[in-house]
Amino acid sequence: MVKEIERYGIPIVHMATITTISQSVGANRIVPTVAIPYPVGNPELGDREDNMREELVERAIKALQTKVEKPTIFKK
Secondary structure, eight states: OOHHHHTTTOOOOOEEOOOHHHHHOOOEEEEOOSOOOOOOGGGGGGGGGGHHHHHHHHHHHHHHOOOOOOOOOOOO
């Protein structure tokens, strides 16, 4: 699905815990997330969870703005 959407010129960011799966499905922009039960969250962080989520979203936005030729993992 990711490749088909990008074929129409719409950039996609695949946010996933297991980045090897993202690569195997052909995602070009991959943002690693936290854990399988809470990919973009961590309830144990309490109030600091918002900061973590904001950082993941900012990383995804940066990935959308970056031209890539092959699968690229956007880490910190």
